[in-house]
Amino acid sequence: MRKLTTEELGRLSPDEFSQLAKTPLVLVLDNVRSALNVGSAFRTADAFALGKIYLCGITAAPPHREILKTALGATETVPWEYFPSTLDALARLKGEGYEILAIEQAAGSIFLHNFEISSKAKYALVFGNEVEGVGQEVMEMVDRTLEIQQFGTKHSINVAVSIGIVVWDLFKKLKFGLVDE
Numbered sequence: 001m002r003k004l005t006t007e008e009l010g011r012l013s014p015d016e017f018s019q020l021a022k023t024p025l026v027l028v029l030d031n032v033r034s035a036l037n038v039g040s041a042f043r044t045a046d047a048f049a050l051g052k053i054y055l056c057g058i059t060a061a062p063p064h065r066e067i068l069k070t071a072l073g074a075t076e077t078v079p080w081e082y083f084p085s086t087l088d089a090l091a092r093l094k095g096e097g098y099e100i101l102a103i104e105q106a107a108g109s110i111f112l113h114n115f116e117i118s119s120k121a122k123y124a125l126v127f128g129n130e131v132e133g134v135g136q137e138v139m140e141m142v143d144r145t146l147e148i149q150q151f152g153t154k155h156s157i158n159v160a161v162s163i164g165i166v167v168w169d170l171f172k173k174l175k176f177g178l179v180d181e
Contacts, residue, residue: 017077022051023171024122026098030086030138031057031129032159039070040160041127046074048171053078054093054124056086090124090141098124102142103166104134105155109147112166117173125166127159 012020027041027050038060045053055061061082062068062075083089090100099121117123126142128134133156139145148157148165157165 014077020049023049023174025050025167025170026052026054026124028054028089028124028126029056029059030126030134032059033130035060035064035066036070037160039067041163042071042074042078044164044167045078048167053080054089055080055082056089086138087141093124098122100124100126100142102126102134102139102145103162104128104145105147106139106145109145111149112146112169115146117170119174127163130159
């Protein structure tokens with residue numbers, strides 16, 4: 001077996017990417033403290049052509065050395081906006097017709113694999129702080145909560161890994177027709 005070269009991958013140029021129809025998912029990072037995790041979020045958003053990233057509270061914003069280290073250029077292709085308050089970002093998203101989904105362990109949460117996505121909806125995915133998770137005041141604004149079912153001894157998964165898991169699950173449901181009409 002031979003690995004493909006970068007040229008063989010046929011990736012889009014940044015200009016072509018900017019013209020691409022975006023996946024109806026946006027990321028909201030609620031007080032994510034590690035800039036490395038933020039950079040990873042940008043890479044994931046680029047990989048799946050997400051609409052935008054909202055960086056909120058203490059979440060670092062580009063240009064930041066650690067974001068750039070893991071983003072590897074994705075800060076130049078994925079639109080982003082900073083909000084001092086996650087609540088303000090969510091208010092705007094609700095006004096734009098987004099359904100707000102927190103990724104958190106909470107009463108009444110829906111396991112990710114059981115979530116039936118609608119091809120007619122736009123979703124804002126809220127990911128929280130590495131220690132505290134999604135803030136309680138933010139939880140009070142969300143429409144629903146998704147949870148990644150876990151089977152080990154730890155109570156959580158790294159936020160960058162969680163972003164990858166959730167975005168891939170929702171993307172494949174949208175892209176490959178696994179949607180609830």
